[in-house]
Amino acid sequence: MFDRTKNIQLSIIKQMELKASHYPDVISLAQGIPSFDTPGCIKRRVERALDRGVVAKYSLSPGLPELRELIELSLAEDNMYYDWQNEIIVTAGSIEAITATILTITVPGDEIIIPEPTYTSYREVICLAGCKPIFVSLDENRGWALDINKFKEAITDKTRAIFYCNPNNPTGTIYNKKQLLNLADLAKRHNLYLISDEVYKDFVFTPTYTDNNADSCGLFSLAQVKNLRKNVIRIFSFSKAYAMTGWRVAYLHSDESIVKEILKVHDSLVTCAPVISQYAAMGALEMAEKDLLYFVGEFQKRRDLICARLDRMPTVFDYIKPNSAYYVFPRIKLKNNNSWQFVLDLLDKIQVAVVPGIAFGPHGESHVRLSFGRSEKNINNAFDRMEKYF
Amino acid sequence: MKIIFKIILQYYLKYLTKFILFIYKPTIIAIAGSANKTFVRYEITRILNKNGIKTRTNNKSFNTEIGLPLAVLNLQSGYNSYKKWLSVIVKALFNIFSSNYPRVLVLELGISNPGDMKYLLSIIKPDISIITDITQRYLESFNDMDIMAGEYELLIKKTKLSGLIILNNDNARINKLLIPNLKNIITFGFKDGSDWRITNAVKTEYKQLININFSDHNLKVTKQYILERFGQHHVYSLTIGLIINHYLNENNKAQLLPKKIH
Structure with a gap:
């Protein structure tokens, strides 16, 4: 039982x-x-949708086209170029995006490497999928940095993905560009997926990357690197950035070849993200800057x-x-x-x-x-x- | 109170917009359709600015009875704040005396209710109109697709006779639109018979490679383009941008585009 x-x-x-x-x-x-x-502007966007009677029906499984268009535009502002029709799925919170992704890319018995300390629910989702979480410790002495050698040691024939949160919960720290590119290099060599949970990406307080003289403004994401499109699955949630934790709306994006498979799982899990929340997400992207x-x-x-x-x-x-x-x-x-x-x-x-x-x-x-x-x-x-x- | 304020604001912006358009007489490119308007808007603006034609579009998708005047007047929305709207009202007056008004405006027209297009076209008269797509998106306020299609037919009808209409030949509903004689029409798409026919769009890991066939001075030409964006909508946007650039060059853009009055 x-x-x-x-x-x-x-x-x-x-x-x-x-x-x-x-x-x-x-x-x-x-x-x-x-x-x-x-924010009030988001609520008003939802009120308008309610008045127009457009929230009672399912949306398309990947989400409302107008929302996905907005997401594509918002990604492009951060130098990430993804096709709203085939490469973006709106999900019921980031945890659904994570669950659908892991169920898609693994088979029971696979291993997923998690740098830790990190968000608690990753472990549970990985176990639910019948996979094994492999914890790799972050280097506290270097500001909770990724230690690439430890990742190398953790990779086995069963490793399917490296799953990290950037900025990291619970440490509130950011992995710099050099660390991430090293991780990507490792993932490329071993043909691994990189799942990047970036729900806190908007809350960056001070410029980073000073330790490696890399690009010095904004948060770096591996989803910006074109030749990693088939490795990186990036997840973003509206919950934290727009004070919308109860609305349960997020999105994921990756190359079409991966997203079309994730879509099957997403459809079987939730059919579509709550439509009323999708309108709220549109309000967030349109007006809540x-x-x-x-x-x-x-x-x-x-x-x-x-x-x-x-x-x-x-x-x-x-x-x-x-x-x-x-x-x-x-x-x-x-x-x-x-x-x-x-x-x-x-x-x-x-x-x-x-x-x-x-x-x-x-x-x-x-x-x-x-x-x-x-x-x-x-x-x-x-x-x-x-x-x-x- | 809120409704009265909105009506006053709507008509204030409408007549101020008509006034500013009367003074500066910019060439107006109107983009309508169920999808892809924003991407097309950005592409046209990019291409025209690159070719030295001072062109402006709005950062946001301002395309409704309030939004369209804001786009023409180059103003931000006051959203739900009376204070912000008061500031918009004052700024609108100052913008009439702009010394730097663009020669081309690229504007989105959004319709979500019957009659929306009629209202928007009571503010602007497009020189060039583009219909990107007609799908069931936004259908909820219309009784059927024919009523919705009627909105787009009105746009075609109201576009200047000397102007241009650009239509997506791949969309079955656009092909059924009633188009009056004497209109100058260019079609684009993957389908045979498109004036600008996309013959190939191949996605590689980093880019899309696109071949487009078109006529240049009665010669059939095929050109290859590289897009660093993904998705068919970017192929369409690129093609529309190329059509407009070609059309303005063919028709002597100096004549077509009104001179600045300053």
Whole structure:
């Protein structure tokens, strides 16, 4: 019974949220949800679609043509050239894009390499597909960088893909161009897919890549490299960038030869992404540019605030300053640095919910993830309690 | 209140737009159809600017009763903010006195309800009209395809007699449109009989290779083009851009395009 699900866990982030819900006075820095509401312009776009009576029916399986056109235009602004008719699928959140992709490109028994610490649900999706996640640790001493030699060692005959999140959750750090091109070179040589989850790509606070003198503005994506079109499957979600986590809408893009196969799985999983949410996504791409800039500015302020508060607790935490996303991943400097025990103590003693580092892979142990997606007031209150407690 | 404001704004922008078009008399290229309008708009603008013809299009798909005037007046939308709209209203007046008005405007015409085209054509009179595609997209407000097709027939009818109409020959519904005599029409597509016939479009790993047959001074010519974009819509966009460039050259663009008044 339940052979398929017996090795799958409810994500530790969700477990923490469930535990936290039993404490009425809890302050949560656990879940990666922006504190903002969906921008008004997006809501109005949806209201208009509702009034016109166009949201009640299925869309085409890959998504509304007008949305995919907008996505193609938006990708082109970032030097990624994909055909909206054959190379873009709108999905029910990024997790559906990930699931459909992994089910498409693997057979049970395959291995997928994941640099870790990274987003918790990757492991579960890989296991659900009957595959094996192979964890490769990031180099904390180099700002959570990719260590290519470790990837080389992890590749076997069964390896099918390398699956990474950039900017990375939970570390809030970015893989630079040189690291990514090295990874791509490895993938090309071994004929591997590269699954690039870029849901936080809009939240980049400071210029990066200074360490390798590569291009110095914006986030680099392997989907920009033409000769990697048949290797890279890139995923983006509207959830974080436009405060739309509840709408469940995202998209993936890759070469036509891959996308036409993923489309079959997508169709069998969800038929199409929720049409009302697809209209919301159109509103986001058409009108929410200023809202996005506002969010980035706010998150940068909160990043600075949370770092300042961490600086006031040098005996408890040590951290690498995040330059993207809305997470910081400090190391616990206490003698007892078991991350599960640490977060349970925080929850029980001072009702502050954070996520244990172990949730993000073996090398996340002795760290915790703090989200600064929440309001400044929440951040300050949580740290006031922690300062008092420690 | 909101509805009254919208009506006042709509007519204010409409008459200001007609006034600015009367003063500057730019050549107007109108793009209509269910899909691909934005890509065609960008391609035409790119080609004309490259050839030294000062051309403007709007960054966003402003193509409705409010959006079209904004595109002509080169203004941003105020969206749902009265304050922003007040700023738009003031800027619109200043833009009349622009010293740098373009010689060509490339405009999208969006229709989602019967009568939309009639309203848009009460603001502009196109010199060149392009119909990219007619599909069931946006059909929900029309009772049937014939009513929707009627909107495009009106565009053809209202395009200047001395101008040009460019039609997608691969689209079955476009081929059924009623076209009045005396109109200058050029068709494009993969199908036999297209004036500009795409004979080959091959996708490689990095690009698309395209062969196009057309007549140049009564000589049949085949040219190969390389596109670094993917998808048939880019092949169409390229072809339309080439048609317009060729047409303007053939017809002595200096004569066709009105001179700047400044």
